[in-house]
Amino acid sequence: MQKVLVVDDEEPILELLKYNLEKGGYDVKTAENGMKAVEIAKKFTPDLVLLDIMMPKMDGVETCRQIREIPEMQKSFVVFLTARSEEYSEVAAFDVGADDYITKPIKPRALMSRISALFRRDSKKEAPQSLITIGDLIIDRTSYTIKLKNREINLPKKEFELLFFLAQNPNKVFSREDLLHNIWGTDVYVLARTVDVHIRKVREKIGDDYIATVKGVGYKFNLA
Amino acid sequence: MQKVLVVDDEEPILELLKYNLEKGGYDVKTAENGMKAVEIAKKFTPDLVLLDIMMPKMDGVETCRQIREIPEMQKSFVVFLTARSEEYSEVAAFDVGADDYITKPIKPRALMSRISALFRRDSKKEAPQSLITIGDLIIDRTSYTIKLKNREINLPKKEFELLFFLAQNPNKVFSREDLLHNIWGTDVYVLARTVDVHIRKVREKIGDDYIATVKGVGYKFNLA
DNA sequence: CCGCTTTATTAAGGAATTGTTAAGATCGAT
DNA sequence: ATCGATCTTAACAATTCCTTAATAAAGCGG
Numbered sequence: 001m002q003k004v005l006v007v008d009d010e011e012p013i014l015e016l017l018k019y020n021l022e023k024g025g026y027d028v029k030t031a032e033n034g035m036k037a038v039e040i041a042k043k044f045t046p047d048l049v050l051l052d053i054m055m056p057k058m059d060g061v062e063t064c065r066q067i068r069e070i071p072e073m074q075k076s077f078v079v080f081l082t083a084r085s086e087e088y089s090e091v092a093a094f095d096v097g098a099d100d101y102i103t104k105p106i107k108p109r110a111l112m113s114r115i116s117a118l119f120r121r122d123s124k125k126e127a128p129q130s131l132i133t134i135g136d137l138i139i140d141r142t143s144y145t146i147k148l149k150n151r152e153i154n155l156p157k158k159e160f161e162l163l164f165f166l167a168q169n170p171n172k173v174f175s176r177e178d179l180l181h182n183i184w185g186t187d188v189y190v191l192a193r194t195v196d197v198h199i200r201k202v203r204e205k206i207g208d209d210y211i212a213t214v215k216g217v218g219y220k221f222n223l224a
Numbered sequence: 225m226q227k228v229l230v231v232d233d234e235e236p237i238l239e240l241l242k243y244n245l246e247k248g249g250y251d252v253k254t255a256e257n258g259m260k261a262v263e264i265a266k267k268f269t270p271d272l273v274l275l276d277i278m279m280p281k282m283d284g285v286e287t288c289r290q291i292r293e294i295p296e297m298q299k300s301f302v303v304f305l306t307a308r309s310e311e312y313s314e315v316a317a318f319d320v321g322a323d324d325y326i327t328k329p330i331k332p333r334a335l336m337s338r339i340s341a342l343f344r345r346d347s348k349k350e351a352p353q354s355l356i357t358i359g360d361l362i363i364d365r366t367s368y369t370i371k372l373k374n375r376e377i378n379l380p381k382k383e384f385e386l387l388f389f390l391a392q393n394p395n396k397v398f399s400r401e402d403l404l405h406n407i408w409g410t411d412v413y414v415l416a417r418t419v420d421v422h423i424r425k426v427r428e429k430i431g432d433d434y435i436a437t438v439k440g441v442g443y444k445f446n447l448a
Numbered sequence: 449c450c451g452c453t454t455t456a457t458t459a460a461g462g463a464a465t466t467g468t469t470a471a472g473a474t475c476g477a478t
Numbered sequence: 479a480t481c482g483a484t485c486t487t488a489a490c491a492a493t494t495c496c497t498t499a500a501t502a503a504a505g506c507g508g
Contacts, residue, residue, distance in 0.1 A: 143444060
């Protein structure tokens, strides 16, 4: 779950942003001024800071500069919020390491779209192996399909993810909790037995030879 | 080392771009107007020209045309810089040989990533495929028409682009967000579900066999 | 071989995603 | 400006998928 810190001296703006971001699945914290923002940034280490450029006392540019000095915040994004009219130096903003800026009034949809674009671009760099070939089984993440003896099989998302994950670490045993944690995510609470059902469905489609049960421990992908 | 020429009538923008590009390892020269740009281009023969489309005297489009007449500049890239609002004809820009365009305000990180993407696919020589034939489906980008079993079908723009894009990467699954970004553009904000409607209309015209749904992920073009 | 624990299997309800339709908004051409 | 085509949105239907719970089967130690 991505963490976002919103900094603005106007309460209604803070709430509007917080509401929309949380609805979009982000972990949100807020600050009403630059100093508090820097404090929170140190502990919270957000992946993104939304920063009003016009604030009393310490303005956005200065706040950004200080945030950029925090070692853990080097790789985070900073996006400025600015009123349409004010030509508050774009250059100065980008000079201190801003990644984008959004003009007020804020349209929630545009905001969300641009934020997710930011994170998407970031995550695209990590191109984990997307094609696994083991014997006569080919698992292709780009097409979300598997081929078994040249026969193409379509798997639902969870089943695919499960098979893909196991196949990435052949012969290694994972407990049900491990699998839930890695595939379902850390903040989803599903019974461990649910994994059994998915395992069975995968076996139904690719046969019983690929996934082995290790009783009392979990499951593993069998490397011939 | 790649050479870049930046052309803009605003001094601060020039500096911002020069600063970022040099930090990114490019050899940068600048020009404040179209005429100087053409002069410098002749001697410097940059691999990329970043060209503001709105400039006094000679605008970007005309400057581009003149740059394109320089024999040594045939294989170089030209990228236009344009304000978000101004509806300055995309068509005119591409007509004179632009390779891409970037909307202001300029986001350094995004800019750098798009430029490196340009250079990466140095496929400048290989003409972009404009005719795709898959089975009894022929997609022709030059005429914006498709032929299905020798029957010609006219598709509206969005539907055509959607089909064309999917067909370019057969079997690869794209999320709705991916499709929006690649077809609609980076600064158009429409709901992701809009894609569904277009998908349906395309299916209505070419049948259900070509485009497959990958539930929880997106859509893909089915290669038999 | 028995009892206990763990896993396999199945079916059903509910949750989430996509399909479909129609109405409103927007764009383009006459 | 008006008309038709296209695009976008919203609402509802249909479908798939996920999860749960209940029961059967299998493994394991005595």
